[in-house]
Amino acid sequence: MATATRNKKSARRRQLEAAINYPIDWLEERSGLVGAVRYFLFRKVPGDTGWWHTLGSATLTAFLVQAVTGVILAMYYKPDPQNAYQSIQHITNDLTLGWLVRGMHKWGASVFIILMFFHMARVFLFGAYKYPRELNWIIGVTLLAVGMLEGFTGYLLPWDQTAYWATVVGINLNGTAPFLGPFLADFLRGGAEIGNETLSRFYSLHMLLIPGLIFALIGLHLYLVIRLGVSSPPWSREAAGSDYGADEPGINGRSGLTQPVARSGWRRNGGDDA
């Protein structure tokens, strides 16, 4: 019945569909983007992924919150020692919903860092850094380090006592590093003292260089996630690839899904220790 009606589309309906599809087809023909999105959305992931696997995209969401609120803050924030503190007060106390934007940026930073650690912990505990995902682990560690740098540079911007003195000590600690330390400290300060130059420098690093780097690294990270696929939870009885080591009897020619239940999973005895 249904097929019959579909086959007998009226000319009018066919015209309508062509009109709707036209922009999509136009875009696809010239860019391949529609196919890419389709591939992204309808790609297969292991059947047993669950809530643990949401930590990566949760981290991404936290970062996007930072990007959006950061752009809004940059419209009102004044990056010089004479005005910075007042502009922060103005944003927080006077602007409509300014408290929300600044509050989300302030607290979102912590949430972002926490989620990175949680996501890293899940990847570690799942052994998901193993072949062929070593490179994505390395990109991840870089993201963690760069993410903390982003936090460090942002901390100075309110130009209050907390900000100022934390940065004084932070830069001085950098300065203790052998060889590069003093140069790095001088570069960050932009002179002998923390002042005008320091604030401009931190602002530029915090809203241009480091976020750009994070965006690029996240792009690479996600490219590899999509290209390689995410791994199954290691305890899963249906783990894709079964990952159980070559000594595992269940692996011989059988897919993880068809392994006898009693043999798969973590109740098995034997094997070597790390």
Next chain:
Amino acid sequence: MATTEEWRRQYAKYKEDVKKRGKSFYPYAMFEDTVMSLVVVSVIIGLAAVWYFTSGADPKTCGSGDSCLLGPRYSDPADPATTNFVPRPDWYFYFLFYLLRIFKWPDSVILGTVGIPTILLIIAFLIPFIDRRMERRLTRRPVAVIGAILVVLSMGVLTYKGATAKEALASEVVQAVPTWAQRQGFANNAEAIAGAKIFASSGCTACHTYLGTGSSNQGAPDLSAEGTKGRNKQFFMQYIRDPSKFGNNVMPKFGFNDQQLSQLAAFLLASKGPK
């Protein structure tokens, strides 16, 4: 340790399994991702709201007028001259911050500031190349599990210690000055007493200890017997004016004027250790 061939075979099988038995990312996995992301955004908004609505425009009323559950909106404006402020980084640097109390200036402080963080970072980078077995189940990875527990425990303890480390308040430290003068025997030395007051109120005790007051931080030494080290007033004045000239890149330049420097130096010279 698995051979390259075994890895490749295993990954080929992974791809085959996913192709045969996998689920489509949309809508299944994406549903969970979306829910989690909504939770994340809600938590961030919640934190912002609690922070804002329990604090006021005046940073000083925190602790009296406002409950400030999540801290003040900002502290007082940055002031390079008055330094009776205890430096403290954002929470995710607390573990580093606390590490610096363990390593004392100047011999081992580099270990705390650069050494340990660098080593941690290198180990983190190398994990996939250290652990090359195919095994992924936790019950079969005792070293990984114990390592993870140790890392989490030590980071947790260091963060907690860094968060709760009591820094002496300048106003409380100043009250100890008469006792210091008496125990050190400089009660008749007006210049040393003036110096002691500057010392107590400028935040020196955020890093240095003195006759049991203050907290040892960033590896700074105890100064109770600093006057017995054969240094003269001139040396102290120059050192405090710019510690980095003496290879100390941790202690800040405080911006004291000559009179203050002279008083501080007199105070340090008079500090011969308790009798």
